Amino acid sequence: MKAAGIIVEYNPFHNGHLYHLQKTKEITGADVVVAVMSGNFIQRGEPAIVNKWARTKMALLNGVDVVFELPFAYACNSAEVFAYGAISILNSLGVNWVVFGSEAGDISLLKKIAMHLAFEEDEFKKYLKIYLKEGHSFPKARELALKRVSKEDIEFLPNNILGVEYIKWILRTNSKIEPLTIKRVGSLYNDPNLGSGSFCSATAIRQNINNLELIRDKMPPFSYQVLMEEIESGRGPVSLNDFFEFFLYRAIVYKDFLKEQFDVKEGLENRFYKHIFSSSSLEDLLSKVKTKRYTLTRLQRILIHCLVDSKVNQKTLLSTKPYIRVLGFNSRGKRYLNSIKEKVKYITKLDSYIMKNPEYNSLLELEIRASQIHALKYKEYHKYLQLEFKQHPIYIPSRE
Amino acid sequence: MKAAGIIVEYNPFHNGHLYHLQKTKEITGADVVVAVMSGNFIQRGEPAIVNKWARTKMALLNGVDVVFELPFAYACNSAEVFAYGAISILNSLGVNWVVFGSEAGDISLLKKIAMHLAFEEDEFKKYLKIYLKEGHSFPKARELALKRVSKEDIEFLPNNILGVEYIKWILRTNSKIEPLTIKRVGSLYNDPNLGSGSFCSATAIRQNINNLELIRDKMPPFSYQVLMEEIESGRGPVSLNDFFEFFLYRAIVYKDFLKEQFDVKEGLENRFYKHIFSSSSLEDLLSKVKTKRYTLTRLQRILIHCLVDSKVNQKTLLSTKPYIRVLGFNSRGKRYLNSIKEKVKYITKLDSYIMKNPEYNSLLELEIRASQIHALKYKEYHKYLQLEFKQHPIYIPSRE
Incomplete structure (x- = not known):
């Protein structure tokens, strides 16, 4: 099966995410869409407003076929480490494409910049150091250094940066994955304004989480419904x-x-x-x-x-292969998982046998700890402290 | 000045405590009553419902002249260690009497038992071990062993046990303090029932803390008022x-x-x-x-x-001299503090100089940590995390 990979946080799943998913299917014609998703803490250094199981449900109900976990140690980390973790997992799965949104929407531009970052790191780091010393902030210094090295004029907005990092790791790992990008629609990644259209950032939704009527239009109905269930059950919003x-x-x-x-x-x-x-x-x-x-x-x-x-x-993480863990799938995803099971060792349920495997255990232990800490903020927290062991992957039969 | 010492928790100060205080003055004719009081965690292994400063206020408003702190490490400990800490402080102060409530109300009986405990510890411990091995609970085994060694028939109720421990440490430390006991009136130490009279246990008050009208009659008005202020300010009740x-x-x-x-x-x-x-x-x-x-x-x-x-x-604590720290005083207490300042080194306010003193610092560090943890449960906790350093002793001029 031809697979398209996407790298997501879905915090929470909104109309912009649905657009990205539909476009991914459209431009690749893939048989299956595979998402690598952050768990209970996200890249911006925040807890997810609802836990990974709820967000997996949102993903599946909106048409993602399989959701894999991006381990805590990678998800809640710099763009570089986040991207490394996600691309490593997609490499292990052997997907054909990775499709990501970017502000630039121009894959050849992003590739050019990534080439410099991938193979001229020393030069890039030299300039980064210089610009930091000159008193620039880290994001600004990175932008200046990259512009200097690549001689390209690009705005270093959050999704451009992530996109460049994805391509960098594809290049560095000699991956066969083909990167594709979609121009982001609507607002910017962290624009706090909801706006009047049907698109807004996940940040805007989180900031208006206490005014549910306002955010209802910005999310697909299934996603809104799952969010409501979580909040009503006291499992969120976590901040x-x-x-x-x-x-x-x-x-x-x-x-x-x-x-x-x-x-x-x-x-x-x-x-x-x-x-x-x-x-x-x-x-x-x-x-x-x-x-x-x-x-x-x-x-x-x-x-x-x-x-x-x-x-x-961070150095250790960049030389470690993250485990592959299934959080959920639909009927098509099930066929996909069957088709790869000979060549990919993936985890479907945690047990003491898996926890003892030295290949996984330090990353999994952190994952469990992070999830328990997230759960401490649910109303009936004592019910969820062992969720990581009790929970089976979410299965939602497709409406095919 | 002739001083009577009392050992208290005042969690919170109720009519039984007032009776104990008045009787102490009456039977000793002391010039000053000095209390050694638990801080923010009490002997039963619970947080105090309101903090030590509020409880110091209650003590002073009801007629205690000076309040000293029983450090956390001693206060939240077994009857033996609790008693050692309190008697050590009273020894350092050189008080003339210690007056405590007991269910027995018979000082010569308590003294006899304490003698056995003080000087026949090996025999006592031998029997304790035997009774524990036979499957008795610890309190029961202790009771049986003490009865066996002392050949006295006494009910080993909480305040009898504490009283015996006070006398044991007076004997062991060759103290000149004269122990006196008052028969406890009203209910037992941990009887959860409020009852209809004006006396009840502090436990009963704590268990009815959400029904303030019910407990109002069980406390002196000043004490009730301080309790209300604390609750209204979000500094309690802590459980x-x-x-x-x-x-x-x-x-x-x-x-x-x-x-x-x-x-x-x-x-x-x-x-x-x-x-x-x-x-x-x-x-x-x-x-x-x-x-x-x-x-x-x-x-x-x-x-x-x-x-x-x-x-x-516990062994280290029993060979350490606790620091002497003043939590509050009235006019008479002020004169007393002046009268002892040549021979007793007491702390009135924490500062970095005191914190560096190796004589105090490990006990004080624990005290501060315990207080900060207690404060985490106040509504505006961030205001109270440095209270131990900011707070001066409470001073309430006497109405003499």
Whole structure:
């Protein structure tokens, strides 16, 4: 079966995602669409508003055929590590295409830039360093360095950056996957405005989560329905602020709670220690700790990794092959999974046998911890602390 | 000045406490009444419903002259360690009497039993072991062993046990303090019923904390008023169940969260690990973990020490001299503090100088941690995380 891969977060699934999915089917003519999806924490360094099982349901009900998990350690990470994790999984699956939305919508432009990033990393890093030293913020310095190296004029918007990273890893891993891009419609990735049309960003939906009538038009009905069910059952909406108490608790009990944590370098620790007990909210704390180099998103990721006590190392992640875990599938997806089972070792249900497998266990342990922490914010949290072990993949028979 | 010492928790201050205080003044004719009071966690292994500053206010408004802190490590501990801490502080202060309530109300009986406990510990422990092996619960085995050694017939009720422990430490430390006891009036220490009279247990008040009209008659007006202020300001009532989420969080992040913790022995750990993620509440968890040997109160203390990550050792505590810290005083108390300042080194306000003093710092660090954790359950918790450093002793001029 010819498979098209997509890399998604669906936080939550909205009309823009549906457009991306339909276009993917249209331009590839694939037999099956396979999604690699973030779990309970997303790339921006936030908890997903509803958990991965609900978001898998949204994906399947809207026409995705199989959903695989992007492990926590990769999902809640820089664009580079996020992209590496997702492309690795699509490589293992052997999909034919990867189709992603980008602001540019021009695959040859993105490819050119990715080539420079893939094979001229030293030069890129040299300029990155120079621009950082000049006092530019990290995103700005990256943009300037890439422009300098590639001599291309492109706006380095979030989805362009991710797209370039996908292609970079396709090139670096000698992958046979063909990258395709669709121009994003409607608003920008993190535009907080809902606007009047039927498209808006997931950020805008999350920010209006308490005014459900407003967001109803922006989501396919199935997706809205799942979101409602989750909220009514007390399993959401989960937000980063909900975890401030736990972060404080950690800081109370462990004076050096940031030691050896993900992406924390000297100086940052001290700013955290200085302000942690005198900030009125997580937002207030982050605004005090923020610098040009440490953007809000990056700080949020640090905070989440600290909460999970992940102690992951980006270099190690970039030389590890993530596990392949099925979160859900429809009838077509079932046939696809059958067709690949000889050559791909995928996990359908966690058990003690799998947990003991040294190939998977450190990434899976983090995944479980992250999910348990996410669950602590559900109303009846005690029911969901073992969900990762109890839950079977979601199966939704296709209406074919 | 002749001083009478009392050892209290005031959780919260009720009519029985007022009776004890008035009787103390009456039978000793002391110039000043000095209380040693538990801080934010109490001997039964529970958080205090309102914090130590509010309870200090209650004490002073009702006629206590000075309140000293019983450090967390001693307060939230067995009757033996609790009593050692309190008597040590009263010894350092050089008070003339200690006056405590007991169910027996007979000082010579309590003294006789304490003599056996103080000087025949080996024999007592031998029998304790035998009775435990026979399958008796710890309190029952202790009672049987003490009866066996002392040949006295006494009911080993909570305040009798504490009283015996006070006298034991007076004897063991060659203290000049004269112990006196008052027969407790009204209900038993942990009788959950409010009853119809004006006396009831603090437990009964805590259990009816959501029905304020019912408890109003059981407390002096000043005490009730302070309690109301605290509740209205969102600083209470704090209960053990409130900390279940933090306990779960700890268990999620640290698989061996009970390792090396206070009073945890092999076997207990495994029962906790087995049930932690499948219990519907803290109560449910404790009921599953409970054994004859590990009573509910003891398990609750373990849980709190684990939350605070205290890793205290009872033997070390029994060979350490607790610091002397003033929580509050009235005009008479002020004169008393002046009169002892040449011979007693007491702390009135925490600062970095004091925190660096190796004589105090480990106990004080635990105290601060415990207070911060208590504060996490106030409505505007971020305002109270540095309270221990900001707060001056409460001063209430006497109406003399």
